[in-house]
Amino acid sequence: MATADASFGQGHHLHLIDGSAYIFRAYHALPPLTRKSDGLPVGAVAGFCNILFRYLENNKNGDAPTHVAVIFDHSSKTFRNDIYPEYKANRPELPEDLRPQFPLTREATRAFNVSCIETEGYEADDIIATLSCKARDAGGKVTIISSDKDLMQLVGNGVFMLDPMKNREIGPEEVLEKFGVPPERVVDVQALAGDSVDNVPGAPGIGIKTAALLIQEYGDLDTLLERAGEIKQPKRRETLIGHAEQIRISRRLVQLDCDTPLDFTLESLEVRKPDPEALMDFLNQMEFRTLTRRVAESLKVEAPPAPETPAAAAGPETAEPGITALPFDHSAYEWIRDAAALQVWIDEIAEQGYVAIDTETTSLDEMRAELVGISLATRAGRACYIPLAHRQGGGDLFGSSDLVEGQLPIDVALALLKPVLEDAAILKIGQNMKYDWKIFARHGIDVAPIDDTMLMSSALYAGQHLHGMDTLSDRYLGHQPIPIKSLLGSGKAQITFDRVPVEEAVKYAAEDADITLRLWQMLKPRLHRGHVTTVYETLERPLVPVLARMEMAGVQVDRDTLSRMSNAFAQKMAGLEAEIQELAGRSFNVGSPKQLGEILFDELGLPGGSKGKTGAYSTGADVLEDLATEHELPRRVLDWRQLAKLKSTYTDALQDHINPETGRVHTSYSLVGAVTGRLSSTDPNLQNIPVRSEEGRRIREAFVAPKGRVMVTLDYSQIELRILAHIADIPALKQAFKDGIDIHAMTASEMFGVPVEGMEPSIRRQAKAINFGVIYGISGFGLARNLRIPRAEAQGFIDRYFERFPGIKEYMSETVKFAQEKGYVQTLFGRKIHTPEINAKGPGAGFAKRAAINAPIQGTAADIIRRAMVRMPQAINGLDAKMLLQVHDELLFEVAEDAVAPLIDAARAVMEGAAAPAVHLTVPVTVDAGQGTNWAEAH
DNA sequence: GCTCTCACG
DNA sequence: GACGTACGTGAGAGCA
Structure with missing residues (x-):
């Protein structure tokens, strides 16, 4: 040697x-x-x-x-x-x-x-x-x-x-x-x-x-x-x-x-003998029991006793989650004051390969929020905060703009962090990463790869509990984080994060990163055990950058159009209000259901007044609709309410959401808002822009494409019914979809024995209601109310429907049984929706059953469009087109005039083929396309 | 903060 | 036998 x-x-x-x-x-x-x-x-x-x-x-x-x-x-x-x-x-x-x-x-x-x-x-x-x-x-x-x-x-x-x-x-x-x-x-x-x-x-x-x-x-x-x-x-x-x-x-x-x-x-x-102590120490730390023993034998040393860790001692987590024993020590968190201190962390992160990260900003609106600081965590209990833009608090009328001492300039900090945030070999872990992703994107940083504890929780526990950091921390770490209110206050006196003293910010922000890291350590291995790794990796995580880009793109909304409509609505409402007061015989607040109920049922003595559990009369649209045959007033109130809704929620509120810098409206999508896997949209909600009424639909005229560009929408046709036909395996329905015939008319024809040709519209309408009812977990009562027919008659329809399509009834009872045995139901792609109430007694069980029947259908549809959205950027790469909005079964694009045809071809292909190859649907999936200068025209 | 009502799929 | 019921959302206004 x-x-x-x-x-x-x-x-x-x-x-x-x-x-x-x-x-x-x-x-x-x-x-x-x-x-x-x-x-x-x-x-x-x-x-x-x-x-x-x-x-x-x-x-x-x-x-x-x-x-x-x-x-x-x-x-x-x-x-x-x-x-x-x-x-x-x-x-x-x-x-x-x-x-x-x-x-x-x-x-x-x-x-x-x-x-x-x-x-x-x-x-x-x-x-x-x-x-x-x-x-x-x-x-x-x-x-x-x-x-x-x-x-x-x-x-x-x-x-x-x-x-x-x-x-x-x-x-x-x-x-x-x-x-x-x-x-x-x-x-x-x-x-x-x-x-x-x-x-x-x-x-x-x-x-x-x-x-x-x-x-x-x-x-x-x-x-x-x-x-x-x-x-x-x-x-x-x-x-x-x-x-x-x-x-x-x-x-x-x-x-x-x-x-x-x-x-x-x-x-x-040169070949060296291993140092037994160092090697044993490492293997033991990794908790490789067998290997530790074998290596110990080979080196002829004694294997150290395996450490009995607190979490391991807590046993399997399936029943009640194990609680991390390591306490939260806020004084251990580090305030990063200079580049040298930050570099120490960066080196440690590079060595480790992952880091939990969180940003603090001046607003919850990512498009306006200014970056105030960044926190990092590398191990449970080891976290730091990098203050960047904290200002002297309180101060004079204008608020002092002096930066607090001991902060890195934003440019310097981001220049140091950018390579880490973009390094393919370093995993960035966050809680609701889409927020931080957007903040960094606005500073020219493309954060990747990522993990998101909120999305992990959703993949694991949808239906069991919500997925906010406070919920998860309390439940899985047994720890209540510092409330943000304790730093910012609330109401009028609320301050922004840049006015929070850095000492306090360090504790709060670093704790968030620490919690996120610990949650990641706890939830990550559960993905495999819960068999939801694929759900997380294909239906949750990859949507983060896709949605972030859609939100940042925003949609152009024309303020003048909205403003004109607002004025028109206000005038009409004033006229209606006068008529209503006249009919009522006195003045009252038309917008108050309580006052309206008293007028209708106590003063005018109209029939059908029923009080809910709060003791107030019900004055919902269906109630007023019934009363409208008896009296003028309810009709007027219905008209007034429609206008009030359109004005307050849409033409007025939407204007406030136009971003002054971009001139566009930027919604925020939540990946965990709905238990079924649907997205939800907030601030503003752009998934409920009116379309059903003629008057309301005109609001979509304000959603416009800039000059030279076109709005294009593509929507799945009858996606949920198709999924039902596939899952419940109904030959007649599947054949109808294959033949491309009107599915509701076909249903009516099957049920009532009338030919599709020359069918009464009312017959088709009833069949349509039944088809939808099935998706929702039909009941005689519900269908009766929807169709305004006697309950017995509705039940008769349902019986005939089940007789004609026995597979549907079978699907419904099988699904409920599955839920009762397992405590969850699943989509075709493996997404789990938990049904904790399914075995409850009382009315709750009815709700849970219907929700269990609906969830696989609604959830599968949600999975399919998610898959399409993940593939879309690649598929339309090279076209001058942007995906802007998702409305459950519809995608809205803004496209250059000369790219419309190829965009429709490419997007349609992705949407129609989105289930494959994971799932082979035995029904065709079709997508309808439309285009125009605004959303109303495109639809 | 809670309830009611209503906009969407 | 009675119980309340269509499934999933978010937002604005009134009211306590």
Whole structure:
């Protein structure tokens, strides 16, 4: 064995282990595994340690290495991206539970006392190439432990490869077998053939076989390209001449760099025995019990007792969640005052691979909010706050604008954080990340990749509880966060966050990041156990940037149109109000249901007055509708109410939501607003803009496309009924959808035995009500009220419907049974909606049953449009078009005039095919399109 | 803050 | 046998 001061040379044997390949192999070979105490994903680390341990054990005898190192990729960006920006661009995103394990595998390597090498800007392959060259030149032997074909160019002259999977040595002969050329010509072949995995372009239409033939014939690539004109096959000839430059670039991409800068010597890689204490410590910390024991046996030391962690002691969390024992210590949170302090955190984050993050701002409206500070957390209890724009509180009338001491300038802080926030190897964890994503986006930072504890909670617990931070913290951490009100106050005296003293802000903000991190540690591993990882990863998380961009784009709303309508409404209302007072015989507040009830039922003595549980008369639209046959007044009130609604909620309120900077209205979508998976829209709600009444529909005329652009809407036709036909498997309904016939008329025809041709509109209307009723969990009472027919008659319709479509009844009872047994129902895509009330006694059970029947249908429709939205940006990339709004089964776009047709084609294709490939629907899905200068026209 | 009413899918 | 009921949302106004 070599000694430390002897230089590397003859008789020495260097082993180079391709660390990244080991990690991926370990990750994919093993089921997801998390550390018991805190849920940290460690499956790949465990696999990596096992492989490394086995390798070291095997090398105790025989042709043992004298020197060894594990080489890792440093980051995704390398010098090859400068040559060709698209290099490795189509690599799928790293699984999010793998990312945080990268730094841990480095730690593992060091714990085994094996040199761990990575260099910024270079791939592991380049470092392996450089070390191989150096070792070979020094007269030593080299074995590269990897099966990566890109490394085969290094084989020869004492350099071998060892395929760790097959335990097979790869020498020049095996390379010749694989590439048809000797190792030194492998680069030429790869340059021609390209590589779809790494996105190396190569020469189109030329694969390894053809490339090898060409190189065999012409000797090497340069000669081949020089004499390309001599190639007999015309197509090959043209390809090579036409793509010569691309081929040369490809060669530079595949050519490994033997001159990577190294800050260590070959000698320093000498094989060392692991330090038992350090290794045991690491394995124990990872909570790898079996491996710890086996390593202890091998090293002939005693295995330390496995730590009994508080969370592990709390047992399975399914019944009642375990509570983290580590208390919240607000005094431990750090105030970041300068760049040096921030850099310490950034280094720690880079090393760890993940960070919880939260932003503090001056407003809840992300489009107007100013960034005030940022908090970070790396471990439970370890969090900091970076104040950026805190101002002296109180002060004079104008509010002092002096910045508080001890803050980093925003530009400086963001410049330092940007690489972290955009680093593909660092996971950014947030609670409701869409908010923070938008704040950072407004500062030119594209935060990725992300995790969101709120969305995890929704995927896991929809229907059980809400998903706000306070709820989650209380429930899963047993901790009540500092209320924001204690900092800002409430009502008139409320201040903005930039006026909060930094000392207090540190406690509040850092705590939020700390909580988020702990929630992540707790919820993340539960995704797998709850079988909702796919739901989270395909239906929740990817929507964050999609929705954020839609919200930031906003929709143009014409203030003048709204203003004119407001005035017109006000006039009409004044006229109606006078008439109403006249009819009532006295003046009263028409807008007060209480006063109206007294007028109608006490003073005018109209029939049908019924009091609700609060003791007030019910004056809803249906009640007034019935009274309208008896008296003039209710009709007038109905008209007045319609106008009042349109004016207050739409024409007036909407104007206040026009952003002064963009001139547009920016709604905010909630991914967790509805238990079924539907989105909800707030501030303002743009999912309930009137359309059913003629008068109301005109409000959509104010939603306009700018000059030269067009509003385009695409909406799913009868999506929920189609899903019902599929799920309940109703042949007659499915056939009707396949034939494209009017589904309500068909239902009526089946039920009442009348032909579709020349059908009475009232018959069709009744069938339509039944079809909808089914989706909602039909009851005789509900249908009777909706159709204004006797309850017995309604029940008769339902009976006939079930007789005709027995599958529907079966679906309904099966779904309820499923819910009663499991406590939840599911969509076709696996989204779970919990039904905690399903086994309750009393009226609650009725609600829960109907909700359980409806949820899979409404939820599946929601999943389908979510899938379409996730795919949409890619599908319309290159078109001058923006997706602006979603209204449950409709998507609204703003499109350049000349891009309308291709936009409709592309968007329709995505929407109609959105269920595939996860679910194969046995009914066709169709999408209707419309266009116009405003939303009313487009619809 | 709660209730009623009503806008949407 | 009675109980209240269509499913899912958000917002404005009145009233305590």
